[in-house]
Amino acid sequence: MNITGHNSYSGCRFCEIQGIYSQKHKHVYFPTNFKAKYTKKNHTNWLLHINELEVASTSKDKEILVKKYGNYK
Numbered sequence: 001m002n003i004t005g006h007n008s009y010s011g012c013r014f015c016e017i018q019g020i021y022s023q024k025h026k027h028v029y030f031p032t033n034f035k036a037k038y039t040k041k042n043h044t045n046w047l048l049h050i051n052e053l054e055v056a057s058t059s060k061d062k063e064i065l066v067k068k069y070g071n072y073k
């Protein structure tokens, strides 16, 4: 499926929640907010993200996009 693991910044394969890295524990955590509404990932955005990755010119740019979107190609 070309998605990043559960310890990545975009570790949820269902929604767009963003993790926060704890330097102390060397682990990515996801803030618990039961009132927040998380945007579900959808097929159209998935394809847009893959397209952005494909046209990224440098590996640094790709790395940033992988962290942001949680998928790679």
Ligand SMILES: [Zn+2]
Residues within 6 Å of the ligand: 012, 013, 014, 015, 016, 017, 038
């Ligand atoms: Zn989620």
